[in-house]
Amino acid sequence: MSQVSGSDETPTESEGLNLGELWQAVRRRRRLALLVGTVVAASAFGSTLWERTFSPIYQGSFQLLISDPISTGDGAGAEGGTVETLARNRTSIDFPSLVETLRSPMVLDPLRRQLGPAGGLLGAAQVSQVAEGVLSVSLSGSKPSEIQAALDSLSAAYLNFAIDQRQRQLNEGLKFLDEQEPKLQFTVNQLQGQLAAFRRRYNLLDPEIEAGALKTESSGFDGVERELDAERSRLEKLRQGVVAGTLTSSGFSTASDSGVTVTQANGDLLAQLQGVEEQLSLARSTYRSDTPRMQSLTALRARLAGQLRSNQLEAIDTALKLNAARASTLAGQRRQVDRRFLKQPALIKDYEQIQQRLTVAQQNLTNFLTTRSTFQLERAQKSVPWTLLSPPAVDGNPVAPKLRQGLTKAILFGLIAGMGAAILRDRFDHVFRRSGEVRDQLKLPLLGHIPHLPFFQGVAETGRFQVEELDRDSASLGSMAGPYLTGSTPGAQVYQRFAYKEAFRNLYTSLRFLSTDQKLLTVGLTSSTPGEGKSLVNVLLAKTVSEMGQRVLLIDADMRKPQVHLRLGLNNLLGLSSLLTEDDHWGKALVPVPGYENWWVIPAGRRPPDPTRLLSADRMKELIRDISQSGQFDLILFDTPPVLGMADTALLTQHLDGLILLVSLDGVDRNLPKEALARISATGAPLLGLITNAIKEEETSPNETLYQRYGYAEADGEPDHAQIPASSAGWMPSQLLTLRKRGKALLHWIDG
Template sequence: MDTFASANGAPPQGLTSTPQLPQMPWAKDEDELDLAQLLTVLRRRSLMITGVAAGVLGTVMFNTLRQEPVYEGNFEVLVEPVNAEDNLSDLSGLLAEAAPTKGSGLDYETQVQVLRSPELIDQVLEELKAVDPELDYENLLKNLTIRRVGETKIIEVSYRGTDPVKIQATLDALSAVYLKYSLDERQTNLRQGIQFVDRQLPELKGRVDELQGQLERFRQTYNFIDPTTQNQRITAQAQQLSTQRLEVDRQLAEARASYDLLLASGGGEVALQTAPVYQSLIQQLRQVETEIATELTRFQPGSLRIQVLEEQRQRMMPVIEAEAQRVVNARYTEAENTIQILETQNQTIAAAEAQLQNTLTQLPTLARQYSDLQRELDIAVGALGRFLETRETLQIEAAQTEIPWEVIEAPNQPEVPISPNAKRSLVLGIVASLLVSVGAALLLEKLDTVCRTVDELKGLVKLPLLGTIPYQSEFDDSDRQKAGGMGQWLQRRMGKQDMMTADGYYGYGGSQFLESMRLLQTNLMLMGADRPIQSIIMSSAMPGEGKSTVARHLAQTAATMGKRVLLVDTDLRRPTVHHRLGIRNGKGLSDLLSGNASAGDVLQKAMPFVHFYAITAGTMPPDPVKLLSSKRMRLLMRRLEKDFDLIVYDAPPLVGLADATLIAPHTDGLILVSRVNTCDRNVLNHAMDNISFTNIPVLGLVANGVAAKGRGYKYYSSYGYDSKPGLPASDVEPIMEEHPKALAAASNGNGGGLSIADFMKVGKDN
């Protein structure tokens, strides 16, 4: 074990840093409760929920039972005929110059206010003076309810009070007053409606006649039928004129081309080629010349036959020239006449197009004028028709027997009080008590920042759960201030078999705590399947979460499983490892890093018969951060990884201190220990922020202090532990006889007095 003593000096050649495992991701908690969390909260706050629910329910029932009984009576009135055609609605629409609205023509909100008006209520109070002289307008309205029943034509009138007889009398008086009011109001409305229609009809008729005359004069003036037809007609004319203009332009171009051809050189010859008379004369001339040429072969030029033919040719030449001149002049005259005729047609078509374009430009204005006149006429005709129809309907209703409002449900004397309702109050009380109690529990849970369950820890940190450690008092060595050394341990082993089982140095009996430590060590081994995890750092968010206890027992468990383990106390501020292991703390890590001690001085064997060693914190330095961040600390950590299978660093808490943050990057990863019912959410969030910011490699989470009855721990006691665990004292005595040094140290009560060589020898022999 002295091989890492060179850590005080220069680093060995070729020494490289140990590769680290990838950091595990986590995310922020969203402060949301799922169903499992809700059930957990309700179960934990069950006493408070029961107390609050009982108090709320008791208060509700007490107030219900002490209330004075209240009765309510009502009657219903049909205010419009079921098959009414809403004539008054049509009349209202005419007054507003709008189409009649659908549905009932009665404004029910206004009608309700009228029924509550002082004019009608005073009539009711006059009839009730003999029944209740003290009743006034305000008290009556306070207990009176008038409403429309859904979308029906029924109005319901309700009245509450403590005396059923007075309620019956009040409802009777209200129904009588309302029926009388409805009859008077209906007669008045019908008479006023007929008078208004009669006054409006002459004006509407005159308006319709005037608009019809204006529309007729407009059609005659502008030859206008309607906008759609007029637009189609103008479009067709425009297309026809355009086609004609294109044809005239083509003919005019041909005529001008022919005329230019006549004027051009050789144009007359082209014209003569198509003249039949001229061509006939030319043909005759050619025949004469042919004969002359033929005869000259037979006769002399001065012969009679030749002279006769030449005279004939001479006579034909003037005729041919005269015919040619006539044909050319005729063609000139014809071309000029054709051009003049086509130009005249073109001008006529252009004028027609201009006139049509002017008409097309005025068409929107004319169409708008026509539409305005037509719309006004339609409105006037429609209004006139509705007025005529309304007058006929009103006259028929006025001639018939006028029916007032109809009471379809007569006033009744209430017998059963509506309040208090014990059943309803009980149901409402139960619902209210549950809501208030659960709400109070959730509010208290929201205000409580302590993590109560393992699931809350997992949801908060979003890290893999490496293990859950149950709390067992026999393994809680946090209050061990005077351990008594190795000798005291041996005395317990030889004298008390039960304590042997509790500490579990050999037997590891059926303890839930020790089984959870084995499971934690197994999980670490499986995480390092590709490359074994060799160095870990144990820390927590805040003090008192059991990180040192977990570190000590994890290292002890790994040692009993055959590994060479070293536990290093890097908490140079409040060291606890030497107290928990019961060894001396004369010189330790701080002395080794400062150069005041060698490796042999600080290395101690924490447990006999297995390879479990420890380096305590040593002398408390003035600046722990300076020592932990030194190059010598990094070299020491690298050297230790060559000599031990597993190194466990017990570090200070993460929040508020930089010690663990400085060491963690040079290990395989950090294990965060959190104790349920102790860890604060805010502090844990702060710790996770520090880890995320510094990019520390994290292996996972260990939940400490979990209730032994949860998460399957109850099965430990009944599975696979039929034999009595532990190492009897009779088996320890022969071992101690073979190691007199260890026995001497035990008898002196100073387990820390053994030398490193003695510890190594004991471990090797065992």
């Protein structure tokens, strides 16, 4: 069996709008969007052309150099420095503030009074920065002469404004310098006094020079100390030699040259000792050691040597004491120099602080005096700080409105207006218009379309229609006496009957070819909401199929609001509810439709207290199985309740071969069929496809003319009255009828 089911293929309602839905709305109302967009775009561009032709806008401009590209100090020399910058009270140019100042009433109000009517152009003055330090000033208006006059006055006013601002800054700077100069002079004098007091207090001119001298003196002490250490070492060695007796008289004389003073007495003893040693040396060569001569000389030498050694030790000790005294004196001097040197860093720090403050104060004073002289000179010169780079000029070609820009805006406005109109129309008329739209939106097979027929207009509200009336009116078409098959001509009446019959034949054909592997026997027809023509379509489908020689059973499963028995004029005392509550055979409730030998009906029966419980019982499943297996019917149709709001249809369709959803055109919100399909798919019921039902008047189908041209209606057994002249239009004039018809055609075209 061919069927469509599953939640993946059934669209569901999403919360809010997304771009896809908006685009679909625009596509559905594309004709309205095109019409509105074209009208809006044409109107907008037409307005642009009108303004361009009859009220063009001209523009004039001039450029000002507001900073010196060579010397950005604006006359400030390098000598002035920070002091001059402070005195000028000027930082980098704030262009937004400058622009607002140039457009302010303070600058423009005097010009407005001077220019008169042309002064109104100044309110639209545009001031912008086009380069570093360059301003462009432009004016727009409809009269070039007024623009030129306003530009000339504005350029002169801006130059005068620059001069006034410069003079004001110079005057304020001079005032500031005059106020600060006595304070700076007082600071310099005060610091000079502090420096003089510092020098008097510490008896020095410069602590750094004093520290250098102390460092040099300390370095000299190191050399003297090394000399004293060397002398002390030699004296100690000399004393050791004298004590040991290893130092000869000549050796002592030689060593005494290095710091030991030899007295006259010691010199005489040394000379005598040397003389005795010479005699003793000569005597050894002549006498023996035990001779009196040798013994006398030896005793004399010993006596002289002992006396000399005693004198030598005394001289050496005296020299060592002198050396120690000199070293002690040197150490004292070093300590004194070191104490003076340690005081120098603090003195240097205090001295440098005073000196630095004095230097800064002197520089500031010098800068102040230099800047004041510069300001006085500039004030006397009265030079113009700004330069007119390009003179005021008005372009002879209009600048507005621009055709290309106007065309772009017109197209943009047209697109926005067209899309907005389409979306609004779709929001306020959120229904399906065409069968193809239903098929594309719901993505299910379209099994058939039921055209709008005036005969069926309002049958749900009045309950007037019964099937025998349709047959009776069909028989009376030839005499045009039918009360319900109304139309503008007898030919239109013929087409109405033929159209509905052909629509249901096509629907039945679609059902037959829908199944490829198993014959469809039990089929349910439902709708999203009440009032979509579900019961009427069921009746007409059963009637058409029976007329085609097929055995049809129509079961009214809508036990809440049954309609089938009303359409067929049958008794509803015994029906489906009786079969579900009682253990009776289904044939007991089977009712043949009068006049149709192949058409039977099981009415809904009396309304039960709980239809949902009956439809969900096993008895319902057994009943459908018994009827299906009886072999008495070629097609069994079920008129089920609407899907939304009730569970009856979902319970019933579980036992059927398939379910068809009826969607009314121009009648039901397009979101409701989506919700119905989502609910059916959630239950796993087999969905066969869709049927669309036109419940409102449609445009004349092109098939109507074709059917009449080739005589299909006549061949179907209906007399062709297409060529019969129309009857009187009654009270309505023909022109009004034509206008009404064209208006409806236009609305149909727009919505289509």
